Amino acid sequence: MAVRTSRCYALMVGTATLLMALFVGTPCLASPPGWSVRQLTVDPMAHFSPMTSGDRVVWTRGNGNDNQICTWTPSSGTRVLTSGDRDRMFPVVSGDRVAWQARDDEGHVQIYTWHAGDIAPTQVTNIYPFLYFAFLHPDISGDRIVWQSATWKAGDSEVTPLPGNGMYPRVSGNRIVWQGSDQQIQIYTWKVGDPASTALTNDGLTNSSPQVSGDRVVWMGGPYDSQQVFTWKAGDATPTQLTSDPHNHDAVHVSGDRIVWQGFDGFVAQIFTWKAGDLAATRLTNDLHEHRESSLSGDRVSWVGYDGSNYQIFTANPLPKATVYTPVAPSTMYRGRSATIYGYVAPRHTSGTYLATLKFYLRNSHGVYVFHNSVNAKRYYYSTAKSKYSARVSLPHAGRWRVRAMHSDAGHSTSYSGYDYITVK
Secondary structure (H helix, E strand, O other), X not given: OOOOOHHHHHHOOOXXXXXXXXXXXXXXXXXXXXXXXXXXXXXXXXXXXXXXXXXXXXXXXXXXXXXXXXXXXXXOEEEEOOOOXXXXXXXXXXXXXXXXXXXXXXXXXXXXXXXXXXXXXXXXXXXXXXXXXXXXXXXXXXXXXXXXXXXXEOOOOOOEEOOOOOEEEEEEOOEEEEEOOOOOOOEEEEEOOOOXXXXXXXXXXXXXXXXXXXXXXXXXXXXXXXXXXXXXXXXXXXXXXXXXXXOOOEEEEEEOXXXXXXXXXXXXXXXXXXXXXXXXXXXXXXXXXXEEXXXXXXXXXXXXXXXXXXXXXXEEEEOOEXXXXXXXXXXXXXXXXXXXEEEEEEOOOOOOOEEEEEEEXXXXXXXXXXXXXXXXXXXXXXXXXXXXXXXXXXXXXXXEEEEEEEEEEOOEEEEEOOOEEEEEO
């Protein structure tokens, strides 16, 4: 993709043996609410260009003499896929298949692939005598691999050129997007079998780094010194702009309806994420070190972060949500008199004094429910599958009220119940 350039090689520092283990260490970042952040690498070498598919993360590791392709999953840990003194870059992953570009024995740049279970990588192209410094920017979706100006799928007898002069292409299924090389750089999409490509932008501004997942496309666009994040989904009349601050944004990726990017907080680069339906983006990093080169698959995000000594690999995923059942409240209450309001949370919780927070809203003269106050509800045993929350509550004003329960803890992100309604006399 466009944001990955030879600047990565400036990060290759230190020396190490080829088979140095990549130990999982203690995270140097505090996990934000609703997320679990894990550091995957702790060694003196540079790590960059992470990509994610499901729970598999791939990246490039360098020690100043050669670059190797590495992969990690929660079940199998870290594996180094390559060996020997060659330049390898731009790893991409789809499921358990990984692809990247590297020099062959003659110094030409080719596309290579590896699948979980393979003994060694396979060279999948031997068609063009690519030059030593060519940047092919490969991408992969299932068995389809795409690179600059061409695409190929396992079983094809020859490559298929992309319509137009496609740069930095990305693929999802049979839909491909790329950055055009016209004077004002625009974003295009094409589906295998379509007679022609479709321009998604025509605004006279610089648009770059397109990514695609299904029918959702994201890219960066705007003035050169203030690139913003945009998204478009098949059927949309116009693109949607997700950011509007005066800083540059980079490393934008998409998976389903979740988007992640690298933003600037005024001091260093940080990682942000947004999902369709969110009111605002979530900032995943919040320290004084640089975080960049973000990627994601589903809701799992990975990126490169500086730990004070070297660039390491981090990953994060949102915590699961507990099921919060709608509270049971009396249909009628009286001012100044307490009543019991209770409900349930699944799965069963075995620790903590309080299980839920009851949030009360009073209807005003315009018929709008306005938040009034909160009450903590204690945890009680109910069954092996659920815990009960309960609180004694008095409401100070006559009128129509409604209440819902909220649950959040170290193992679950915030979730809400439905509403129950109360008339106070």
